Amino acid sequence: MRNRSAFWPALALMAPLVLFLAFAYAVPFLGVALWSVTLPEPGLGQYERLVGDPLVQSAFLRTFRICLIVTVIAVACAYAVTYVWVRGTRMQRRLIEICIFVPFWISLLTRAFGWLALLSTRGIVNTSLQALGLTDGPLALVRNEPSVIAGMVHVLIPFAVLPLASAMRTVDERMLLAARGMGASRLRIFWSVFLPLTLPGVIGATLIVFVFSLGFFVTPAILGGGRSIMVAELVYLRMFQSPDWGLGAAISVALVILVAGLMGLLARFARLGLTGGGR
């Protein structure tokens, strides 16, 4: 009751954001959803194709596989980096900030080309290896899954660092001291105290990284070189290369539903983890 008087002014203040999201996001997406059931003719034909087409299926499976690997590597790397960032010396913290957050502001495209410059046939790695006489010819370091994974992990680590840092900062120093005082080794303290206490942060970071990685387009397109196509690139190809808007739209809708479902599931899991015990 008390809030009723504040309802309309609050709505008025939020209106620009709501309108922006509606016009920039909801309306276009509804348009795409409409295409998926109307192009080239009305009906669920495109969804039948989506389920039946081995090319689409393999793109989905590849996307999940790559994203899972990327998430595990990115969260693990981010955990180590965050640990040093939160608990390290001043120098270490400064170094981490430069190494993690400066690239964060550089365009995705630039970073993908940076990896190309490193890994391509005439890139720095290959020319160095040959100059040192370690390899005869150039190694195929790019246009494959591992290079896509490397590029994606690089982009996604900062997104995992932030939730992990907030979890690590809430760990009570006295709990770690208490464990030490009871004779626990550093490894033991990490596994049975520090890691469980930061688990909500790990779940949050996993959720964010996995969801972000599912929609990756630029990095896999450049580093995968058209060989290991992921879902977002497949949508692009269906839309702009082989005019097949209906299928492209159906794949988009399927991806959004999957992501939303995953987010719901993981958010519930994270809530249980945060309250510790789930009761």
Add this chain to the structure above:
Amino acid sequence: MSKRAVGLQVIGIGKSFGHFTALKDITLDIAPGEFLTLLGPSGSGKTTFLMVLAGFQAASEGRLLSDGVDITGSRAEDRSFGMVFQGYALFPHKSVAQNIAFPLQVRGIAREDIARRVDAIIARVGLAGHENKRPAQLSGGQQQRVALARALVFEPPVLLLDEPFSALDKHLRGRMQEEVARLHGEFGTTFVFVTHDQSEALSLSSRIAIFNHGRLLQVGAPRDIYERPSSRFVAEFLGEINLLPVGGIGHCARGTSGTFEDARLTAPRHDHLDGSAVLAVRPEHMSVSAEPPAEGNGVPARLVGTTYLGSAMRLAFATRSGTPLTVTLPSVAAGHILDRGPDFWVNWSFDNGFLLPEQS
């Protein structure tokens, strides 16, 4: 139950953080099985000293011996003293039983032994029925018991307690104090207890060590420290006290005396004083009369206020020169005095005052 309470010998321990000196030249013998309280205001260095004892902080100078063995450089995890932290520091993701089992698991003790010892100590601290609860589901007093059980279950040679009762309400605090005293008696472990609460220190300890500004001012049994403080700070910190500036210090057969206003006041002999000093008397050691006393010390004073405290009454007086005096009397005895006008004599026996140097 405890087979190996140890004594600690602290020799000239100092601790600095940059230019700040947190502890200076602490020398102290902690006897096996004693209950030593470190008492002082916040920032006095008592907690830093506890952290140095625990091994969480390295001493900048001095040595620490455990039953004669030098442990100055050994790590906290190797000293393995039990510790109860302020706020308890229980593991929130572990159950009561898992929290208590942790130090035993760390020691690689067999699973059945762990279960047996955890069950035994849970019963001893009165937590039966709560084994599978998380700390967040327990009350403050119960969390306190878990912290004590976790710190005692591995039978440490020394138990360190850092202001363990600061989060509890007054009633619970009293119950937990009794509990800790009981556990100290049963386990026979050496207890080193930090507090800023002087009544807690007086009631629990076998000895009290008073800290201020990083220095150890005095160590002794509660009674000795309360009745024979060596400095003004200790006297004032341990409870209310009246301080009368006296001049013309002289020694006589009955002790040492000095002049306050027109009265010659006498206290037990103090050889290292001359000129002027401070005569200290606890409020409960004073009495009030209408006439000058036949024996002992007496100072004329005017009653300026009373406070009813239930069992006792606090009477505020001012002497002729305006020096405030506080007297506490049992309420029963105080009642009839108040009716008799504002001018009284405040009296105490020669033995109940003590002289302190002016600057301390």
